[in-house]
Amino acid sequence: MTRQPARPRTSGRIDWSAYAMIAPAFAGLAALYLWPFLSTFLKSFQTVPVFGPGRFTGGANYDKLLADADFWGALGNSAKYTAIVLLGIPLAIVLAAMIQQVARGRAVYRVLFFLPVVTLPVAVGMVWRFILNGDFGLLNYALSLIGVPGQYWVADDRFAVYAFAVVGIWMGLGVNLIILGAGLQNIPVDLYEASALDGASRVRQFFAITLPLLSPSVFFVTILTTISALQMFDLVFIMLGSVNNTALSGSKTIVYLFYEAAFVQFKQGYAAAIAIVLLVIIMIVTAVQFAVQKKWVVYD
Amino acid sequence: MTSRGAGQWRIHVVLIVAATLMVVPFGWEILTSFKTSNEVASLPPTLFPAEPTAGGFRTFFDKTPFLAQFLVSAGSLILRVAGQVFVAALAGYAFARLNFPGRRTLFACFLLMLMVPSQLFLLGQFDIMKGLGLLDTLPALAIPGIFSAFGTFLMRQAFLTMPKEYEEAARLDGAGTFRTFWSVMLPMARPMLAALAVLTSLYSWNDLLWPLIVAPAGDARPLPVGLAGLQGQFGTDYPTLMAGALICTLPLVVVFIVLQRQFFAGIANSGLKG
Numbered sequence: 001m002t003r004q005p006a007r008p009r010t011s012g013r014i015d016w017s018a019y020a021m022i023a024p025a026f027a028g029l030a031a032l033y034l035w036p037f038l039s040t041f042l043k044s045f046q047t048v049p050v051f052g053p054g055r056f057t058g059g060a061n062y063d064k065l066l067a068d069a070d071f072w073g074a075l076g077n078s079a080k081y082t083a084i085v086l087l088g089i090p091l092a093i094v095l096a097a098m099i100q101q102v103a104r105g106r107a108v109y110r111v112l113f114f115l116p117v118v119t120l121p122v123a124v125g126m127v128w129r130f131i132l133n134g135d136f137g138l139l140n141y142a143l144s145l146i147g148v149p150g151q152y153w154v155a156d157d158r159f160a161v162y163a164f165a166v167v168g169i170w171m172g173l174g175v176n177l178i179i180l181g182a183g184l185q186n187i188p189v190d191l192y193e194a195s196a197l198d199g200a201s202r203v204r205q206f207f208a209i210t211l212p213l214l215s216p217s218v219f220f221v222t223i224l225t226t227i228s229a230l231q232m233f234d235l236v237f238i239m240l241g242s243v244n245n246t247a248l249s250g251s252k253t254i255v256y257l258f259y260e261a262a263f264v265q266f267k268q269g270y271a272a273a274i275a276i277v278l279l280v281i282i283m284i285v286t287a288v289q290f291a292v293q294k295k296w297v298v299y300d
Numbered sequence: 301m302t303s304r305g306a307g308q309w310r311i312h313v314v315l316i317v318a319a320t321l322m323v324v325p326f327g328w329e330i331l332t333s334f335k336t337s338n339e340v341a342s343l344p345p346t347l348f349p350a351e352p353t354a355g356g357f358r359t360f361f362d363k364t365p366f367l368a369q370f371l372v373s374a375g376s377l378i379l380r381v382a383g384q385v386f387v388a389a390l391a392g393y394a395f396a397r398l399n400f401p402g403r404r405t406l407f408a409c410f411l412l413m414l415m416v417p418s419q420l421f422l423l424g425q426f427d428i429m430k431g432l433g434l435l436d437t438l439p440a441l442a443i444p445g446i447f448s449a450f451g452t453f454l455m456r457q458a459f460l461t462m463p464k465e466y467e468e469a470a471r472l473d474g475a476g477t478f479r480t481f482w483s484v485m486l487p488m489a490r491p492m493l494a495a496l497a498v499l500t501s502l503y504s505w506n507d508l509l510w511p512l513i514v515a516p517a518g519d520a521r522p523l524p525v526g527l528a529g530l531q532g533q534f535g536t537d538y539p540t541l542m543a544g545a546l547i548c549t550l551p552l553v554v555v556f557i558v559l560q561r562q563f564f565a566g567i568a569n570s571g572l573k574g
Contacts (some may be wrong), residue, residue: 015399036422111560147442
């Protein structure tokens with residue numbers, strides 16, 4: 001993120017045509033975002049039948065949610081998924097620094113690492129589901145070559161969330177590399193030259209120069225990754241196979257649970273409560289990350 | 301960093317191993333799509349198809365209305381991208397460049413919307429589309445994505461950094477606000493417009509959840525929903541599934557190879573948030 005002048009460069013005169021220019025965006029956002037948001041908030045306090053208007057039932061949905069083992073399970077799964085996907089960030093930092101160091105082939109590496117980002121997530125889920133298949137998947141075969149017993153990675157609640165997370169890292173690496181690569185480009189080269197003259201090793205330079213100066217980009221990537229990981233849906237939907245896969249009820253994420261409640265079971269009030277809880281969780285996690293960043297992000 | 305040429309091979313080794321891990325799933329997808337289902341289920345797995353066949357592709361094209369779903373995906377993408385770029389540029393310009401009462405407050409409202417996860421809007425957006433009788437139609441897929449606080453924010457950033465002189469010159473020539481925006485400032489924002497268009501395209505093309513909600517069946521299914529349905533139908537016919545996954549992915553990959561720079565610029569400027 002580049003730094004901008006604090007104040008827009010507007011001329012002093014009031015320009016009334018500004019209202020006409022923001023009108024389309026404002027109307028669309030009010031009707032299709034602000035109103036739906038308020039409606040979700042209200043619905044979370046209602047019991048909404050499939051037909052007809054909802055009826056206010058106070059905190060009933062929230063009470064039910066807190067007593068729902070599926071909800072706590074999904075919350076745990078989303079937390080595990082997010083925690084593991086975040087481990088992809090150190091990996092991305094190291095790879096980004098390496099790509100930055102090579103004289104040749106940068107463009108090729110960038111394209112290869114970015115391919116999963118431009119691949120349909122549905123297709124990603126299908127391919128990985130096949131690779132992780134317990135009977136004739138590529139991974140189990142590769143493991144058998146080194147004498148490790150295979151598992152039903154995506155058909156076993158003990159492993160599925162971790163399998164999703166590994167695929168999640170694979171999918172998100174390209175985006176993180178581009179953002180971190182842009183951050184690396186902003187680090188002045190003479191810093192490295194000066195420290196090289198002082199005899200600093202490459203590893204020492206990485207920790208003394210690269211990491212601190214890259215920390216704003218690392219923070220940005222951490223926020224983005226956390227928020228999107230907490231909203232994981234596509235991979236779970238595809239890799240669980242189908243909506244009615246009861247065998248893996250223990251591997252659902254929060255947004256999967258929301259989708260199921262809202263659009264499969266048509267319990268809109270309950271789904272709305274799940275969505276509100278998700279919002280609160282994301283706000284708390286983001287606020288904590290902003291508070292903690294003061295301790296580790298270096299701004300020049 | 302030119303003096304380090306000698307040590308570079310070690311870095312390349314690590315990067316090549318990592319890049320290989322990135323590419324293996326695609327290679328396996330391609331190889332599988334040319335096998336028979338029997339061969340796929342055999343142990344140990346074969347690397348190359350014993351008798352290469354296009355059977356998987358044939359089944360995919362026979363059982364899936366690919367062209368119709370492709371047109372839905374492409375059509376909603378065009379609607380969404382064109383709409384969003386225009387609406388966001390207009391509002392972004394006003395927020396960056398014009399002085400009007402309530403500007404700060406209104407922009408703060410836009411920023412707040414940016415922080416709310418998309419799931420919070422889905423129930424209400426579904427109700428609206430249902431109320432308008434638009435379920436299972438192409439407009440339902442595209443309309444919500446036309447309006448984006450994120451796009452407005454990005455375009456405001458682009459206009460903020462532009463020098464004032466062009467605007468003043470246009471005004472001295474007698475151009476009105478909209479004229480100045482359209483003929484002078486908008487063309488200068490072209491790099492950001494391209495970045496926003498590319499990001500929005502990526503979002504629109506890949507999106508699963510919203511289409512699954514408003515067009516789960518019928519003629520308005522875009523490719524991701526169709527592909528998910530294919531999996532429900534041919535759960536273990538992996539050659540067909542891999543062929544389908546490959547075909548549906550290819551258009552965007554081709555666009556990416558051609559427009560790499562815009563993709564990377566879009567991501568670097570903003571991350572990935574729709």
